[in-house]
Amino acid sequence: MPGRWRAAARNACVIAWAALSAGPAPAAELDYRLQPRQVAEGVYVFEGANDDFSTRNGCNIINTGFIVTGAGVVVINTGPSRLYGEQQRAAIRRVTAEPVVRVLNLNLHPDYLFGNQAYRDVPISALPGTIRDMRAEAPGFLDNLYRICGDWMKGTEFVPAAVPAETGELRVGERVLRLQRLEGHTNDDLIVMDARSGVLFAGGLVFHTRIPTTPHARIGPWIEALDRLRQTSFSVLVPSHGHLAADASGIDQTRDYLAWLDSTLDAAARQGRDLNEVLALPMPARFRNFAAREPEYVRNVTHLYGPYERRALEGR
Protein backbone atom coordinates (compact mmCIF):
# COMPACT_ATOMS: atom_id res chain seq x y z
CA MET A 1 0.00 0.00 0.00
CA PRO A 2 1.88 3.04 -1.24
CA GLY A 3 -0.25 5.35 0.90
CA ARG A 4 0.86 3.53 3.99
CA TRP A 5 4.48 3.61 2.90
CA ARG A 6 4.22 7.29 2.33
CA ALA A 7 2.86 7.74 5.81
CA ALA A 8 5.58 5.50 7.22
CA ALA A 9 8.21 7.45 5.29
CA ARG A 10 6.84 10.65 6.70
CA ASN A 11 6.95 9.17 10.18
CA ALA A 12 10.50 7.99 9.67
CA CYS A 13 11.49 11.48 8.56
CA VAL A 14 9.81 12.92 11.63
CA ILE A 15 11.55 10.40 13.87
CA ALA A 16 14.92 11.10 12.28
CA TRP A 17 14.36 14.81 12.64
CA ALA A 18 13.27 14.47 16.26
CA ALA A 19 16.37 12.40 17.00
CA LEU A 20 18.57 15.10 15.49
CA SER A 21 17.00 17.98 17.35
CA ALA A 22 17.17 18.24 21.11
CA GLY A 23 14.13 16.11 21.78
CA PRO A 24 11.78 16.14 24.73
CA ALA A 25 12.33 13.73 27.58
CA PRO A 26 11.08 10.22 26.83
CA ALA A 27 7.52 9.51 27.94
CA ALA A 28 8.66 7.47 30.93
CA GLU A 29 10.41 10.52 32.36
CA LEU A 30 7.61 13.04 32.12
CA ASP A 31 8.04 13.84 35.78
CA TYR A 32 8.11 17.45 36.97
CA ARG A 33 9.75 16.26 40.21
CA LEU A 34 7.67 18.71 42.19
CA GLN A 35 9.16 19.29 45.64
CA PRO A 36 7.02 21.32 48.02
CA ARG A 37 9.10 24.00 49.72
CA GLN A 38 7.65 25.11 53.05
CA VAL A 39 7.79 28.90 53.27
CA ALA A 40 5.74 29.24 56.50
CA GLU A 41 3.74 26.98 58.75
CA GLY A 42 1.16 25.32 56.49
CA VAL A 43 2.24 27.30 53.41
CA TYR A 44 4.12 25.59 50.57
CA VAL A 45 5.48 26.55 47.15
CA PHE A 46 6.43 24.48 44.11
CA GLU A 47 9.14 26.48 42.36
CA GLY A 48 9.30 26.37 38.57
CA ALA A 49 12.36 26.99 36.43
CA ASN A 50 13.24 30.68 36.07
CA ASP A 51 13.29 30.43 32.29
CA ASP A 52 11.20 30.54 29.12
CA PHE A 53 8.79 27.72 28.16
CA SER A 54 10.65 24.77 26.63
CA THR A 55 10.59 20.99 26.50
CA ARG A 56 13.71 20.99 28.69
CA ASN A 57 11.73 22.31 31.65
CA GLY A 58 8.44 20.70 30.64
CA CYS A 59 7.08 24.24 30.41
CA ASN A 60 7.17 24.35 34.19
CA ILE A 61 8.27 27.94 34.69
CA ILE A 62 5.70 28.93 37.30
CA ASN A 63 5.68 29.03 41.07
CA THR A 64 2.48 27.46 42.36
CA GLY A 65 1.53 26.90 45.99
CA PHE A 66 -0.87 25.54 48.55
CA ILE A 67 -2.07 26.39 52.02
CA VAL A 68 -3.10 23.76 54.56
CA THR A 69 -5.95 25.26 56.56
CA GLY A 70 -7.01 22.55 58.98
CA ALA A 71 -10.25 22.16 57.04
CA GLY A 72 -8.78 21.37 53.65
CA VAL A 73 -6.15 22.62 51.24
CA VAL A 74 -6.32 25.74 49.07
CA VAL A 75 -4.27 25.39 45.87
CA ILE A 76 -2.93 28.51 44.15
CA ASN A 77 -2.43 27.98 40.39
CA THR A 78 -2.34 24.55 38.80
CA GLY A 79 0.56 24.68 36.34
CA PRO A 80 0.88 24.29 32.58
CA SER A 81 -0.60 20.83 31.95
CA ARG A 82 -2.86 18.01 33.09
CA LEU A 83 0.29 16.15 34.11
CA TYR A 84 1.45 19.05 36.28
CA GLY A 85 -1.95 19.25 37.99
CA GLU A 86 -1.93 15.54 38.71
CA GLN A 87 1.64 15.53 40.01
CA GLN A 88 0.95 18.66 42.05
CA ARG A 89 -2.08 17.06 43.67
CA ALA A 90 -0.10 13.87 44.40
CA ALA A 91 2.71 15.93 45.97
CA ILE A 92 0.19 17.75 48.18
CA ARG A 93 -1.21 14.41 49.31
CA ARG A 94 2.27 13.45 50.49
CA VAL A 95 2.31 16.53 52.75
CA THR A 96 -1.18 16.38 54.21
CA ALA A 97 -4.16 14.05 54.38
CA GLU A 98 -6.51 17.03 54.14
CA PRO A 99 -8.50 17.15 50.91
CA VAL A 100 -8.16 19.96 48.40
CA VAL A 101 -11.23 22.16 48.97
CA ARG A 102 -10.53 25.14 46.72
CA VAL A 103 -8.39 26.06 43.72
CA LEU A 104 -7.53 29.65 42.79
CA ASN A 105 -6.30 30.72 39.32
CA LEU A 106 -4.63 34.10 39.82
CA ASN A 107 -4.99 35.16 36.17
CA LEU A 108 -5.83 33.81 32.70
CA HIS A 109 -2.36 32.76 31.56
CA PRO A 110 -1.90 29.14 30.53
CA ASP A 111 0.51 28.00 33.24
CA TYR A 112 -1.88 29.25 35.91
CA LEU A 113 -4.69 26.94 34.91
CA PHE A 114 -4.04 24.01 32.55
CA GLY A 115 -3.59 21.74 35.58
CA ASN A 116 -7.25 22.44 36.53
CA GLN A 117 -8.12 19.10 34.94
CA ALA A 118 -6.72 17.36 38.03
CA TYR A 119 -9.23 19.24 40.22
CA ARG A 120 -12.53 18.65 38.45
CA ASP A 121 -14.10 17.63 41.78
CA VAL A 122 -13.07 20.89 43.51
CA PRO A 123 -14.51 24.42 43.19
CA ILE A 124 -12.08 26.37 40.99
CA SER A 125 -12.18 30.15 41.43
CA ALA A 126 -10.86 33.13 39.52
CA LEU A 127 -11.86 36.77 39.22
CA PRO A 128 -14.97 37.19 37.01
CA GLY A 129 -12.99 38.99 34.28
CA THR A 130 -10.37 36.25 34.35
CA ILE A 131 -13.06 33.59 33.89
CA ARG A 132 -14.47 35.49 30.90
CA ASP A 133 -11.05 36.04 29.32
CA MET A 134 -9.75 32.52 29.91
CA ARG A 135 -12.80 31.13 28.12
CA ALA A 136 -11.94 33.28 25.11
CA GLU A 137 -8.21 32.71 25.04
CA ALA A 138 -7.44 29.29 26.53
CA PRO A 139 -7.97 27.36 23.27
CA GLY A 140 -5.26 29.46 21.57
CA PHE A 141 -2.95 29.11 24.58
CA LEU A 142 -3.48 25.37 24.54
CA ASP A 143 -2.48 25.07 20.87
CA ASN A 144 0.61 27.12 21.59
CA LEU A 145 1.71 25.04 24.59
CA TYR A 146 1.16 21.77 22.71
CA ARG A 147 3.49 23.18 20.06
CA ILE A 148 6.15 24.37 22.51
CA CYS A 149 6.03 21.70 25.21
CA GLY A 150 5.29 18.55 23.21
CA ASP A 151 4.61 15.36 25.17
CA TRP A 152 4.36 17.16 28.48
CA MET A 153 0.96 18.44 27.34
CA LYS A 154 -0.44 15.04 26.41
CA GLY A 155 -4.11 14.73 27.31
CA THR A 156 -4.38 18.31 28.55
CA GLU A 157 -7.78 19.91 28.11
CA PHE A 158 -9.02 23.29 29.20
CA VAL A 159 -11.13 23.19 32.35
CA PRO A 160 -12.29 26.74 33.11
CA ALA A 161 -12.60 28.19 36.59
CA ALA A 162 -16.33 28.12 37.34
CA VAL A 163 -16.72 29.93 40.66
CA PRO A 164 -16.23 33.72 40.58
CA ALA A 165 -13.74 34.74 43.28
CA GLU A 166 -14.95 37.44 45.65
CA THR A 167 -12.37 39.86 46.90
CA GLY A 168 -11.99 40.37 50.63
CA GLU A 169 -11.62 37.67 53.26
CA LEU A 170 -11.87 34.03 52.33
CA ARG A 171 -12.14 31.93 55.49
CA VAL A 172 -11.13 28.29 55.19
CA GLY A 173 -10.68 26.32 58.42
CA GLU A 174 -8.30 28.17 60.71
CA ARG A 175 -7.03 30.43 57.97
CA VAL A 176 -8.06 33.81 56.62
CA LEU A 177 -6.94 34.51 53.07
CA ARG A 178 -7.15 38.12 51.86
CA LEU A 179 -8.04 38.25 48.17
CA GLN A 180 -7.40 41.49 46.33
CA ARG A 181 -7.96 42.49 42.72
CA LEU A 182 -5.29 44.58 41.01
CA GLU A 183 -4.66 45.04 37.29
CA GLY A 184 -2.01 45.81 34.74
CA HIS A 185 -0.25 42.51 34.10
CA THR A 186 -3.65 41.35 32.86
CA ASN A 187 -7.11 42.90 33.13
CA ASP A 188 -7.72 41.11 36.42
CA ASP A 189 -4.80 40.19 38.63
CA LEU A 190 -5.74 38.32 41.80
CA ILE A 191 -3.32 38.41 44.72
CA VAL A 192 -3.65 36.31 47.87
CA MET A 193 -2.28 37.06 51.33
CA ASP A 194 -2.30 34.40 54.02
CA ALA A 195 -3.13 36.53 57.06
CA ARG A 196 -1.51 34.26 59.63
CA SER A 197 1.90 33.82 58.01
CA GLY A 198 2.04 37.01 55.97
CA VAL A 199 2.96 35.05 52.82
CA LEU A 200 1.85 37.01 49.76
CA PHE A 201 1.11 35.26 46.46
CA ALA A 202 1.55 38.18 44.08
CA GLY A 203 0.77 36.33 40.85
CA GLY A 204 1.93 37.81 37.58
CA LEU A 205 2.37 41.33 38.92
CA VAL A 206 5.86 40.56 40.19
CA PHE A 207 8.72 38.97 38.26
CA HIS A 208 11.92 38.39 40.21
CA THR A 209 15.15 38.38 38.16
CA ARG A 210 13.09 37.66 35.08
CA ILE A 211 11.84 39.79 32.20
CA PRO A 212 8.06 40.24 32.63
CA THR A 213 5.61 38.72 30.17
CA THR A 214 3.28 41.22 28.54
CA PRO A 215 0.65 39.68 26.23
CA HIS A 216 -2.14 41.43 28.17
CA ALA A 217 -0.10 44.14 29.88
CA ARG A 218 -0.93 47.81 30.35
CA ILE A 219 2.16 49.41 31.80
CA GLY A 220 0.49 52.40 33.52
CA PRO A 221 -1.97 50.41 35.65
CA TRP A 222 0.68 47.77 36.28
CA ILE A 223 3.06 50.34 37.79
CA GLU A 224 0.19 51.69 39.95
CA ALA A 225 -0.50 48.14 41.15
CA LEU A 226 3.17 47.68 42.07
CA ASP A 227 3.09 50.96 44.00
CA ARG A 228 0.13 49.63 45.98
CA LEU A 229 1.92 46.32 46.57
CA ARG A 230 4.90 48.29 47.86
CA GLN A 231 2.66 49.59 50.68
CA THR A 232 1.71 46.04 51.71
CA SER A 233 3.67 44.33 54.45
CA PHE A 234 4.41 40.65 53.97
CA SER A 235 6.79 38.00 55.31
CA VAL A 236 7.54 36.30 51.99
CA LEU A 237 6.53 37.39 48.51
CA VAL A 238 5.86 34.55 46.09
CA PRO A 239 5.94 35.82 42.48
CA SER A 240 4.56 33.57 39.78
CA HIS A 241 7.90 33.71 37.99
CA GLY A 242 11.38 34.04 39.45
CA HIS A 243 12.73 33.95 42.97
CA LEU A 244 10.85 34.14 46.26
CA ALA A 245 11.98 36.98 48.50
CA ALA A 246 11.43 38.28 52.03
CA ASP A 247 11.85 41.83 50.79
CA ALA A 248 10.37 44.05 48.08
CA SER A 249 13.22 43.48 45.60
CA GLY A 250 10.95 41.71 43.10
CA ILE A 251 8.42 44.55 43.19
CA ASP A 252 11.16 47.15 42.71
CA GLN A 253 12.81 45.25 39.85
CA THR A 254 9.55 44.76 38.00
CA ARG A 255 8.65 48.43 38.43
CA ASP A 256 12.12 49.52 37.31
CA TYR A 257 11.96 47.35 34.17
CA LEU A 258 8.45 48.47 33.23
CA ALA A 259 9.34 52.14 33.68
CA TRP A 260 12.46 51.65 31.54
CA LEU A 261 10.42 49.83 28.87
CA ASP A 262 7.79 52.60 28.87
CA SER A 263 10.30 55.42 28.47
CA THR A 264 12.36 53.48 25.91
CA LEU A 265 9.38 52.70 23.68
CA ASP A 266 8.10 56.25 23.99
CA ALA A 267 11.47 57.78 23.07
CA ALA A 268 11.94 55.34 20.18
CA ALA A 269 8.52 56.18 18.76
CA ARG A 270 9.25 59.90 19.01
CA GLN A 271 12.51 59.36 17.13
CA GLY A 272 10.58 57.62 14.35
CA ARG A 273 12.14 54.20 14.87
CA ASP A 274 10.67 51.10 13.32
CA LEU A 275 10.24 47.80 15.22
CA ASN A 276 13.52 46.19 14.14
CA GLU A 277 15.45 49.23 15.33
CA VAL A 278 13.70 49.07 18.70
CA LEU A 279 14.49 45.37 18.98
CA ALA A 280 18.17 46.15 18.40
CA LEU A 281 18.39 48.74 21.20
CA PRO A 282 20.80 47.82 24.00
CA MET A 283 19.36 46.77 27.35
CA PRO A 284 20.77 48.37 30.50
CA ALA A 285 23.27 46.22 32.40
CA ARG A 286 21.00 45.89 35.43
CA PHE A 287 18.49 43.79 33.44
CA ARG A 288 20.99 41.66 31.54
CA ASN A 289 21.07 38.83 34.08
CA PHE A 290 17.27 38.52 34.01
CA ALA A 291 15.96 35.14 32.85
CA ALA A 292 14.28 34.77 29.43
CA ARG A 293 15.76 38.12 28.39
CA GLU A 294 16.02 37.73 24.63
CA PRO A 295 12.69 36.05 23.79
CA GLU A 296 10.72 38.07 26.31
CA TYR A 297 12.09 41.47 25.23
CA VAL A 298 11.14 40.68 21.63
CA ARG A 299 7.63 39.82 22.85
CA ASN A 300 7.46 42.96 25.01
CA VAL A 301 8.25 45.20 22.06
CA THR A 302 5.99 43.26 19.68
CA HIS A 303 3.06 43.45 22.12
CA LEU A 304 3.47 47.02 23.27
CA TYR A 305 5.08 49.23 20.61
CA GLY A 306 1.97 49.83 18.47
CA PRO A 307 0.22 52.42 20.69
CA TYR A 308 3.46 54.41 21.25
CA GLU A 309 4.02 54.43 17.50
CA ARG A 310 0.47 55.61 16.79
CA ARG A 311 0.70 58.41 19.36
CA ALA A 312 3.93 59.62 17.77
CA LEU A 313 2.46 59.45 14.26
CA GLU A 314 -0.58 61.41 15.36
CA GLY A 315 1.66 63.99 17.01
CA ARG A 316 0.19 63.36 20.47
Place this chain on the structure above:
Amino acid sequence: MVAANFPGALVIRLSEILCRAAFLSLVATARVAGAAEGKDPYDSGQWSGMEEEFLRGQKVAFDERVKVTGPRFAEDAMNVPISLDASALGDVRRVMVLVDRNPIRKVLEFFPLRTRPTLAFRFKLQQSSPVRVAALGADGVWRVGSTWVEATGGGCTAPGATRASGTWHQTLGQSQARFFGQGDATRLRLRVMHPMDTGLVAGIPAFYLEELALRDEAGTEYLKLQTFEPVSENPVFSFDLPAKPVGKLVLSGRDNNGNRVDAGVSP
Protein backbone atom coordinates in the same frame (compact mmCIF):
# COMPACT_ATOMS: atom_id res chain seq x y z
CA MET B 1 19.06 -9.02 16.00
CA VAL B 2 16.98 -10.06 13.03
CA ALA B 3 15.05 -6.86 12.88
CA ALA B 4 14.91 -6.98 9.09
CA ASN B 5 12.49 -9.89 9.36
CA PHE B 6 9.93 -7.65 10.93
CA PRO B 7 7.64 -5.82 8.50
CA GLY B 8 7.96 -2.66 10.57
CA ALA B 9 11.70 -2.52 10.06
CA LEU B 10 11.24 -3.08 6.32
CA VAL B 11 8.88 -0.14 6.15
CA ILE B 12 11.39 2.00 7.98
CA ARG B 13 14.15 0.97 5.55
CA LEU B 14 12.01 1.77 2.54
CA SER B 15 10.92 5.01 4.04
CA GLU B 16 14.52 5.91 4.76
CA ILE B 17 15.24 5.42 1.07
CA LEU B 18 12.24 7.54 0.11
CA CYS B 19 13.31 10.16 2.59
CA ARG B 20 16.81 10.34 1.11
CA ALA B 21 15.52 10.30 -2.43
CA ALA B 22 13.23 13.22 -1.68
CA PHE B 23 16.07 15.14 -0.08
CA LEU B 24 18.46 14.49 -2.98
CA SER B 25 15.89 15.53 -5.54
CA LEU B 26 15.33 18.78 -3.65
CA VAL B 27 19.06 19.48 -3.67
CA ALA B 28 19.24 18.64 -7.37
CA THR B 29 16.39 21.01 -8.20
CA ALA B 30 18.05 23.81 -6.31
CA ARG B 31 21.36 23.24 -8.11
CA VAL B 32 20.08 22.88 -11.63
CA ALA B 33 17.22 25.32 -11.87
CA GLY B 34 18.59 28.34 -9.97
CA ALA B 35 19.96 30.69 -12.61
CA ALA B 36 20.99 33.36 -10.11
CA GLU B 37 24.67 33.99 -9.59
CA GLY B 38 26.10 33.14 -6.21
CA LYS B 39 24.69 30.80 -3.65
CA ASP B 40 21.25 30.99 -2.11
CA PRO B 41 22.08 31.20 1.61
CA TYR B 42 18.93 29.21 2.39
CA ASP B 43 19.11 26.64 -0.46
CA SER B 44 15.41 27.13 -0.94
CA GLY B 45 13.59 24.72 -3.23
CA GLN B 46 11.13 27.50 -4.05
CA TRP B 47 13.64 30.06 -5.28
CA SER B 48 14.05 28.87 -8.87
CA GLY B 49 10.30 28.99 -9.40
CA MET B 50 10.16 32.45 -7.89
CA GLU B 51 12.93 33.68 -10.13
CA GLU B 52 11.01 32.30 -13.11
CA GLU B 53 7.77 33.94 -11.99
CA PHE B 54 8.98 37.37 -10.88
CA LEU B 55 12.37 37.95 -12.52
CA ARG B 56 12.15 35.99 -15.74
CA GLY B 57 14.84 36.85 -18.27
CA GLN B 58 16.59 39.19 -15.82
CA LYS B 59 20.13 39.06 -14.50
CA VAL B 60 19.94 37.97 -10.86
CA ALA B 61 22.65 37.58 -8.22
CA PHE B 62 22.57 36.81 -4.52
CA ASP B 63 24.32 39.68 -2.80
CA GLU B 64 24.79 40.29 0.92
CA ARG B 65 25.09 44.02 0.35
CA VAL B 66 21.31 44.08 0.18
CA LYS B 67 20.58 44.05 3.91
CA VAL B 68 17.39 42.50 5.17
CA THR B 69 16.60 42.67 8.88
CA GLY B 70 13.80 40.76 10.55
CA PRO B 71 13.18 39.02 13.86
CA ARG B 72 14.51 35.49 14.29
CA PHE B 73 11.04 34.38 15.32
CA ALA B 74 7.75 35.98 14.30
CA GLU B 75 6.05 36.67 17.63
CA ASP B 76 3.10 38.12 15.75
CA ALA B 77 2.69 36.36 12.39
CA MET B 78 0.25 39.10 11.30
CA ASN B 79 2.88 41.81 11.78
CA VAL B 80 6.39 40.62 10.97
CA PRO B 81 8.70 43.64 10.84
CA ILE B 82 11.16 43.78 7.94
CA SER B 83 13.71 46.53 7.35
CA LEU B 84 15.64 46.60 4.09
CA ASP B 85 18.62 48.65 3.04
CA ALA B 86 20.07 48.44 -0.48
CA SER B 87 22.04 51.69 -0.27
CA ALA B 88 25.37 49.81 -0.53
CA LEU B 89 24.48 49.22 -4.20
CA GLY B 90 24.42 52.94 -4.94
CA ASP B 91 21.68 53.90 -7.36
CA VAL B 92 18.68 51.60 -6.94
CA ARG B 93 15.60 52.02 -9.13
CA ARG B 94 13.32 49.27 -8.00
CA VAL B 95 13.01 46.90 -5.02
CA MET B 96 10.91 43.76 -4.78
CA VAL B 97 10.08 41.85 -1.57
CA LEU B 98 9.29 38.15 -1.97
CA VAL B 99 8.59 35.42 0.60
CA ASP B 100 9.38 31.87 -0.50
CA ARG B 101 6.87 29.95 1.57
CA ASN B 102 3.95 32.33 1.66
CA PRO B 103 0.84 31.33 -0.29
CA ILE B 104 1.09 34.81 -1.90
CA ARG B 105 4.81 35.38 -2.41
CA LYS B 106 5.01 38.94 -3.56
CA VAL B 107 4.70 41.41 -0.68
CA LEU B 108 5.51 44.70 -2.36
CA GLU B 109 7.47 46.60 -4.96
CA PHE B 110 9.14 49.84 -4.05
CA PHE B 111 10.42 52.56 -6.38
CA PRO B 112 12.74 54.82 -4.31
CA LEU B 113 12.70 57.68 -6.80
CA ARG B 114 13.88 60.47 -4.51
CA THR B 115 14.31 58.54 -1.28
CA ARG B 116 17.14 56.33 -0.12
CA PRO B 117 16.70 52.65 -1.06
CA THR B 118 15.64 51.77 2.48
CA LEU B 119 12.22 50.74 3.72
CA ALA B 120 10.65 49.30 6.85
CA PHE B 121 7.22 47.68 6.89
CA ARG B 122 5.34 44.67 8.34
CA PHE B 123 3.85 41.69 6.59
CA LYS B 124 1.85 38.54 7.23
CA LEU B 125 3.82 35.30 7.37
CA GLN B 126 2.16 31.94 6.90
CA GLN B 127 5.07 29.69 7.97
CA SER B 128 8.83 29.80 8.56
CA SER B 129 10.45 31.13 5.40
CA PRO B 130 13.25 33.06 3.75
CA VAL B 131 12.34 36.69 3.09
CA ARG B 132 13.95 38.09 -0.08
CA VAL B 133 14.70 41.60 -1.09
CA ALA B 134 15.67 41.99 -4.75
CA ALA B 135 17.09 45.40 -5.67
CA LEU B 136 17.60 46.51 -9.25
CA GLY B 137 20.78 48.52 -9.60
CA ALA B 138 21.90 50.87 -12.37
CA ASP B 139 23.83 47.93 -13.93
CA GLY B 140 20.57 46.13 -14.67
CA VAL B 141 21.25 43.29 -12.22
CA TRP B 142 18.72 42.30 -9.56
CA ARG B 143 20.72 41.77 -6.39
CA VAL B 144 19.04 39.61 -3.78
CA GLY B 145 19.51 39.79 -0.02
CA SER B 146 17.74 37.40 2.35
CA THR B 147 16.86 36.72 5.94
CA TRP B 148 15.05 33.82 7.57
CA VAL B 149 12.08 34.24 9.89
CA GLU B 150 10.78 31.35 11.98
CA ALA B 151 7.04 31.25 12.61
CA THR B 152 4.30 29.03 13.87
CA GLY B 153 2.43 30.87 11.22
CA GLY B 154 -1.09 31.31 10.06
CA GLY B 155 -0.61 35.02 9.43
CA CYS B 156 -2.22 34.90 6.00
CA THR B 157 -5.23 32.80 6.91
CA ALA B 158 -6.45 34.63 10.01
CA PRO B 159 -8.57 37.78 9.84
CA GLY B 160 -6.99 41.06 10.95
CA ALA B 161 -8.09 42.77 14.16
CA THR B 162 -10.33 45.38 12.54
CA ARG B 163 -11.82 42.77 10.20
CA ALA B 164 -12.57 40.51 13.17
CA SER B 165 -14.09 43.39 15.15
CA GLY B 166 -15.90 44.82 12.12
CA THR B 167 -14.50 48.32 12.69
CA TRP B 168 -12.31 48.55 9.56
CA HIS B 169 -14.83 50.63 7.59
CA GLN B 170 -14.79 53.43 10.16
CA THR B 171 -11.18 54.27 9.30
CA LEU B 172 -10.73 52.97 5.73
CA GLY B 173 -8.27 55.03 3.74
CA GLN B 174 -7.38 57.41 6.57
CA SER B 175 -3.69 58.11 6.93
CA GLN B 176 -1.17 59.66 9.28
CA ALA B 177 2.32 60.73 8.29
CA ARG B 178 5.16 62.45 10.09
CA PHE B 179 8.75 63.43 9.50
CA PHE B 180 11.37 62.56 12.10
CA GLY B 181 14.95 63.82 12.22
CA GLN B 182 17.45 60.97 11.79
CA GLY B 183 20.98 62.36 11.80
CA ASP B 184 21.69 63.96 8.41
CA ALA B 185 18.67 62.26 6.85
CA THR B 186 14.96 62.59 7.45
CA ARG B 187 12.65 59.74 8.16
CA LEU B 188 9.09 59.75 6.95
CA ARG B 189 6.71 57.36 8.65
CA LEU B 190 3.37 56.75 7.06
CA ARG B 191 0.36 54.78 8.22
CA VAL B 192 -2.66 54.01 6.05
CA MET B 193 -5.77 52.43 7.52
CA HIS B 194 -6.79 49.39 5.51
CA PRO B 195 -7.80 45.80 6.44
CA MET B 196 -5.45 44.31 3.80
CA ASP B 197 -7.51 41.12 3.52
CA THR B 198 -5.56 38.35 1.80
CA GLY B 199 -8.57 36.55 0.35
CA LEU B 200 -7.36 33.39 2.09
CA VAL B 201 -9.75 33.68 5.03
CA ALA B 202 -13.03 31.88 4.34
CA GLY B 203 -15.77 34.30 3.34
CA ILE B 204 -13.56 37.40 3.14
CA PRO B 205 -12.50 38.34 -0.40
CA ALA B 206 -9.09 39.84 -1.13
CA PHE B 207 -9.26 43.56 -0.30
CA TYR B 208 -5.95 45.37 -0.22
CA LEU B 209 -4.08 48.52 -1.12
CA GLU B 210 -2.44 48.24 -4.54
CA GLU B 211 -0.70 51.57 -5.04
CA LEU B 212 0.67 54.38 -2.95
CA ALA B 213 2.69 57.33 -4.23
CA LEU B 214 4.20 60.47 -2.77
CA ARG B 215 4.72 63.58 -4.90
CA ASP B 216 5.52 67.16 -4.17
CA GLU B 217 3.07 69.84 -5.18
CA ALA B 218 4.89 70.34 -8.48
CA GLY B 219 4.18 66.70 -9.30
CA THR B 220 7.73 65.40 -8.82
CA GLU B 221 7.51 61.83 -7.57
CA TYR B 222 9.36 60.95 -4.38
CA LEU B 223 8.45 57.30 -4.21
CA LYS B 224 6.00 54.71 -5.45
CA LEU B 225 4.85 51.54 -3.74
CA GLN B 226 2.93 48.63 -5.20
CA THR B 227 1.53 46.65 -2.32
CA PHE B 228 0.00 43.18 -2.28
CA GLU B 229 -2.12 41.04 0.04
CA PRO B 230 0.65 40.00 2.47
CA VAL B 231 1.33 43.58 3.67
CA SER B 232 -0.01 43.90 7.23
CA GLU B 233 -3.31 45.44 8.21
CA ASN B 234 -3.18 49.23 8.69
CA PRO B 235 0.33 49.25 7.24
CA VAL B 236 3.09 51.47 8.61
CA PHE B 237 5.98 52.31 6.27
CA SER B 238 9.24 54.04 7.12
CA PHE B 239 11.14 55.86 4.36
CA ASP B 240 14.44 57.71 4.58
CA LEU B 241 14.85 60.93 2.61
CA PRO B 242 18.20 62.64 2.00
CA ALA B 243 16.67 65.89 3.25
CA LYS B 244 13.35 67.17 4.42
CA PRO B 245 11.23 68.37 1.48
CA VAL B 246 10.67 72.12 1.36
CA GLY B 247 6.94 72.10 0.67
CA LYS B 248 4.03 69.83 1.30
CA LEU B 249 3.95 66.29 -0.15
CA VAL B 250 0.84 64.68 -1.54
CA LEU B 251 0.00 61.06 -0.78
CA SER B 252 -2.24 59.28 -3.24
CA GLY B 253 -3.20 55.69 -3.70
CA ARG B 254 -5.95 53.18 -4.29
CA ASP B 255 -7.01 49.69 -3.31
CA ASN B 256 -8.18 46.82 -5.51
CA ASN B 257 -11.80 47.95 -5.09
CA GLY B 258 -11.03 51.43 -6.38
CA ASN B 259 -11.18 53.21 -3.01
CA ARG B 260 -8.81 56.15 -3.06
CA VAL B 261 -6.27 57.41 -0.55
CA ASP B 262 -5.56 61.15 -0.74
CA ALA B 263 -3.78 63.18 1.89
CA GLY B 264 -1.31 65.97 2.33
CA VAL B 265 1.93 65.40 4.24
CA SER B 266 3.33 68.55 5.81
CA PRO B 267 7.02 68.67 6.66
